Amino acid sequence: MEPTTLILFGATGDLAKRKIYPALYNLFADQKLPPSFSLIGLGRREHSDASFQAHVEQSLRQFSRREIRDSASLQSFLTMFRYCILDAGRKEDYAKLLQMVEEREQALRIQPNRLFYLSVGPEFFEKIAAHIQESGLGSANGWKRLVIEKPFGHDLQTARDLNRKLSQAFTEREIFRIDHYLGKPIVQKLEELHQTDPLLRELWSSRRVANVQITASETVGVEERAGYYDQAGAIRDMFQNHMLQLLMMVASHFPADLPRGDGRSKKRSVMEALRPLVKQNTGAAVIRGQYQAGEIQNTPVIGYTAEPGIDSASRNDTFVAAKLLIDDDYWRDVPFYIRTGKRMREKSTRIVVEFKDAKTKSGSRAPNLLVFEIGPDEAITLQFQSKDSSQLEAFDPIRIDAPVSPGNVPEAYENLIDDALHGDPTFFAHWDEVELSWKWVQPVLEAFEENLVPLHLYAAGTYGPAESDRLLAEDGFHWWFDIKPNQPSEQKEGEQSYAYHTNY
Numbered sequence: 001m002e003p004t005t006l007i008l009f010g011a012t013g014d015l016a017k018r019k020i021y022p023a024l025y026n027l028f029a030d031q032k033l034p035p036s037f038s039l040i041g042l043g044r045r046e047h048s049d050a051s052f053q054a055h056v057e058q059s060l061r062q063f064s065r066r067e068i069r070d071s072a073s074l075q076s077f078l079t080m081f082r083y084c085i086l087d088a089g090r091k092e093d094y095a096k097l098l099q100m101v102e103e104r105e106q107a108l109r110i111q112p113n114r115l116f117y118l119s120v121g122p123e124f125f126e127k128i129a130a131h132i133q134e135s136g137l138g139s140a141n142g143w144k145r146l147v148i149e150k151p152f153g154h155d156l157q158t159a160r161d162l163n164r165k166l167s168q169a170f171t172e173r174e175i176f177r178i179d180h181y182l183g184k185p186i187v188q189k190l191e192e193l194h195q196t197d198p199l200l201r202e203l204w205s206s207r208r209v210a211n212v213q214i215t216a217s218e219t220v221g222v223e224e225r226a227g228y229y230d231q232a233g234a235i236r237d238m239f240q241n242h243m244l245q246l247l248m249m250v251a252s253h254f255p256a257d258l259p260r261g262d263g264r265s266k267k268r269s270v271m272e273a274l275r276p277l278v279k280q281n282t283g284a285a286v287i288r289g290q291y292q293a294g295e296i297q298n299t300p301v302i303g304y305t306a307e308p309g310i311d312s313a314s315r316n317d318t319f320v321a322a323k324l325l326i327d328d329d330y331w332r333d334v335p336f337y338i339r340t341g342k343r344m345r346e347k348s349t350r351i352v353v354e355f356k357d358a359k360t361k362s363g364s365r366a367p368n369l370l371v372f373e374i375g376p377d378e379a380i381t382l383q384f385q386s387k388d389s390s391q392l393e394a395f396d397p398i399r400i401d402a403p404v405s406p407g408n409v410p411e412a413y414e415n416l417i418d419d420a421l422h423g424d425p426t427f428f429a430h431w432d433e434v435e436l437s438w439k440w441v442q443p444v445l446e447a448f449e450e451n452l453v454p455l456h457l458y459a460a461g462t463y464g465p466a467e468s469d470r471l472l473a474e475d476g477f478h479w480w481f482d483i484k485p486n487q488p489s490e491q492k493e494g495e496q497s498y499a500y501h502t503n504y
C-alpha cells in the first residue's frame, strides 16, 4: 500500500471517537495501515498534538473491540497523529493546513497521497471540497481521495446539487461515499457468495424465489439526534441509503468473472429496473409509522413526540415499510418488502429470501428460507421443512446455521477505511446508485410532506404498525420473525434450536 496522509475533518466529533479511531487502531494492529501513515485531525476545538493523542487513546479505550494491552504498540500508533485547528469556513486555515501537511510529508519523506475524510455535518461538505481545491491541498503530485459521510443530500435536487459541487474538486473515481451497511461482513459476503456459488446463482430468480424481506429494526429511539432526525425521518435516515443498498446487494447478479469494483454497474441496473411509485398512489405500497410510548425489554420508554427536542406535533416517520418490484427478467413479479424502524421489539438487520412453496395436503404453507443475519448476530441460515413423522400433515423446520467468520470479525468501518486506503470503491456508493435511490424515494418524500400517506402510531417494543402486515398479506405472505431464546414466552421448555416463524 502507498504511503498516505489522512486528513480528518471532524476529528473531535462523535463518529471519529466511536468508529474511525477504533477502526484505524484495529487496522494498525492487523498491520493493514500503509507503512508510512500519518493522520492530521481537524476541528475548531483547542488541542495540542499531545492532548489530541490523549483524546484518541481515550476513544480506543472506550470503543475499540480489541483490548489494549501493549502500551508500546499503542504509543507507536498514537505518534502518527497530529492536530491542526481549522474552521471549515476560514480560507486562511487551509493555507495553514497545507503547510502542516507538506511538513509531515517531507519529514516522513513520503509522496503527497492524501485521503480527505469529511466526518462533519453535511452543511460543510461543499465548502470543504471547494477549499481543498482552492488552497492547493488537492493538487499535489500524488493521489487524492474524498471520503464523505452521510447524509448525501436531503432529496433528489439537493443530492444532485451536492454532487455537482463535489465534482468540481474531485472526480467520481476519487469520491468514496460511505454507507456503513456496505462495510458489514455479511453484506460483503452477498457479492462473494453470488460470484462463487453456482447453487445460489441457480436459485436467484423469480423461478424459485417467492419474495424477499429486508428488515432493519432498532430498539433505540431518536437518541441525542433530535434536530437531525426530525428533519430526516426513517425514510432518509435508513431507507434511501442503507435499505436500498441492501436491496441492490441482494438483487444483483454478480457474474463470477466480475472485476473488482464493477459490481456497482449491476447494482445500478437493479435500481434502473425498480418500478417507480406515483406520488398519489404511494399509500398502496408504503406504510409510515411513528412510535408511541411502550416497553422495550421490560423497560418503559416515552413516545417520539415526547422526546427532548422533538416538536410535540411532529408527524415525522420513525418507521417505514414498503413493497418494491424490480421489472427485470430475474425478478419480475417477486415482491421485495422492506421495513425499518426505531423503538421496535428487537435490534436486528436481516434479509429473508423465501422460496416458492412446498405445500402440505391441507394447503398450509411451508416454504424454505435462506436468511442473512447482518447484525448484531452474523450468520447465514438455511431453514427447510421436513415432514413430521408423527403428524402426516405437519412440517417441522430444520435450521442449518453457518456462523460467518467467528471470532475476530472486522467492523464495517475497518473494512471501509481499509478499502479507501487501497482506493477500492467496491463497497462505496457510486453516484448513480445514490441518484437512483433518491429518484425512487422522491415521490414518497412528497407524499409524506403532503400527508397523502397515513401516519400510523405503533407502541414502542412492537414490530411497528400492524398495517405493515397488510403489504404482505395482500400477496399471501407474512413477515418472518426469529424467535430468540431470550424471548421466553415463545420458547418451548428445553428447546435448543429455534426457527423463523410468521407469528410471534
Ligand SMILES: NC(=O)C1=CN([C@@H]2O[C@H](COP(=O)(O)OP(=O)(O)OC[C@H]3O[C@@H](n4cnc5c(N)ncnc54)[C@H](OP(=O)(O)O)[C@@H]3O)[C@@H](O)[C@H]2O)C=CC1
Pocket: 009, 010, 011, 012, 013, 014, 015, 016, 018, 042, 043, 044, 045, 086, 087, 088, 089, 118, 119, 120, 121, 122, 149, 150, 151
Ligand atoms: N455519529 C455517528 O454515529 C454517525 C455520524 N454520521 C455522519 O458523520 C458526520 C459527523 O457526525 P458526528 O461526528 O456525529 O458529529 P459531531 O457533531 O459529533 O461532530 C462534528 C465535528 O465537526 C466539527 N465541526 C463543526 N463545525 C465545524 C466548523 N465550522 N469547522 C470545522 N469543524 C467543525 C466538530 O469539531 P469542533 O467542534 O472542534 O469544531 C466535530 O469534530 C455527519 O455527517 C454525520 O451525519 C454518519 C453515521 C453515523
Ligand SMILES: O=C1O[C@H](COP(=O)(O)O)[C@@H](O)[C@H](O)[C@H]1O
Pocket: 216, 218, 237, 238, 349, 375
Ligand atoms: O446510519 C444509521 O445507522 C444506524 C443503525 O446502524 P446499525 O449499524 O446499528 O444497524 C441508525 O441507528 C442511525 O439512525 C442511522 O443514522
